[in-house]
Amino acid sequence: MAAAKAQQQGHSLIEALLALAIWMLGMSGLFSLQAKTLQQSRDIEQLAAIEQAASELIAMAQTMPAQEWKHFQESGYDDHLDGAATCLSGCSAQQRAAFQLWRFKQSLRSGRGAQEAIRAAVCRSDGKQAPSLASDGCGGSGPLGIRVAWRSRNGKAWHEQSRVWPLSP
Template sequence: MVALSIWLAALLALASMQARSLHHAREAELRARIDLAVSNLASAIQARPEAHWIHYLESGYDDHLSGPDCAAGCDPAQQAAADLSRFKQTLRASGNPAERARAAVCRGDVKNKPTLHAPGCGGNGPLAIRVAWRSRQGQGWQEHADVWPLRP
């Protein structure tokens, strides 16, 4: 009986470690997807002349949820709308809908992190990609956020 109890305790500890490991792997995968989407958008923005960056300014998360499909021959505003739409579609397509990621490109204090309810946009500060998302932490959810300033 004692040996069986020790064996069961060891199995429970192993199962707990595996669950934590899977959780951390899921967190890393979600963060990697967000980082890749942000990197792709930042590259698209920085490939454009700085005078065109104004077309990427958004007022909130719900801007550019859909946009034109610009393969060629688009003006700068249409190209920006297409880039932003692709970026937001990538965020929506990544993983569990409950882990929703929301993003906006706007000016604001880089120290002021976005939340799922507000991107933290203001008239001051550098143009930045602001993303907030949530992920499961134990029995509940934890909100995360980051700001990627854009530099010419």
């Protein structure tokens, strides 16, 4: 009887290892959930920054007369990337539009890593092709729009997203 009682008094090494394994499994689940939540938060933050920049460009364009909107049209992603217009006063509509487009693209680039690759263009398209990082989809005769493509992380892989905001007076 004393031998049976001695066996029941403590925990065995196997029980302790089993409890540790269960605890580690639970913790890894929590860490995985935390990582996914942080990534979703980053994606939402990125989309909010893109939407804010597009909204500011739309608001600025709407302050100009409709006949001056043609100055916002770009030929593709690489327009207005470098150097702002140097006009301080008495600017032409073309200079104001060039400055606003440069400012828009700078706001998309600020604080972003090279892998996130946000690209944007204000152009006309036929609406059949969504923008991608490889192609802006410009060249149609449809309505003027702000076309943005970007890359965000999905787990360990990157995936592309895109959106088009109409730009009309």
